[in-house]
Amino acid sequence: MSTRILLADDHVIVRQGLRLLLQREGFEVIGEAANGQEAIRVARESCPDVAVLDYAMPLLNGIDAAREILQACPRSKAILLTMHTDDHYVLEALRTGITGFVVKSQAPADLIRAVHEVLRGMMYLSPRVSRTLVQAYLAKSELPPDPLTPREREVLHQDRRVPPNTHLEEARHAKHRRHRPLRHSPGPDSDLSRASAAEAITCPTLQGFSLFAFGGSLT
DSSP, rough: OOEEEEEEEOOOOHHHHHHHHHHTTOOEEEEEEESSHHHHHHHHHHHSEEEEEEEEEEOHHHHHHHHHHHHHHOOEEEEEEEEEEOOOHHHHHHHOOHHHHHEEEGGGHHHHHHHHHHHHHHHEEHHHHHHHHHHHHHHOOOOOSSSSSSHHHHHHHHHHHHHHHHHHHHHHHHHHHSOOOOHHHHOTHHHHHHHHHHHHOOGGGGGGHHHHTTOOOOO
């Protein structure tokens, strides 16, 4: 069963263009209206799946008409067509229960998508409307000040990278080293010293440190 749509706009040419657009996508336009009062009457008779309403209609604007239609037909969805993108228009429409807000100049590209979205229970706003809402929100909102200084934040970041018991383990090892008796170091002529020295000479990464590590000449 095709989606049933009510189309309300006071301009005949606009209604004709939108009707052709909707029918081409497989939607059924069950009624048309030229003003808000007529839109309410048609909606009460047929309870459309979606009511597409122009904002600036005579007798009753699109938001007030949507309010009446949604009360009479709770399962219907409402999409508002408008040239207004000011945030207070958008918020008023959303509070009314309208779930689609399409800018008229973008209707050919946005209306079909809006119908699909509201039928899925989602909300659709034309990109210009979304941008207006974001800009209005950012203009009226301020981020709270950071309670930490840059140095405090750096220390906090470093602490988060250290495992919880690292400091405790380091302290235990340090204490163990302080109380551990010193062992007798092998002399320079011992077999262990010569073996270690030979390994150091053959290891490229240790050659530069061999004389320092083993205390003088290796001969």
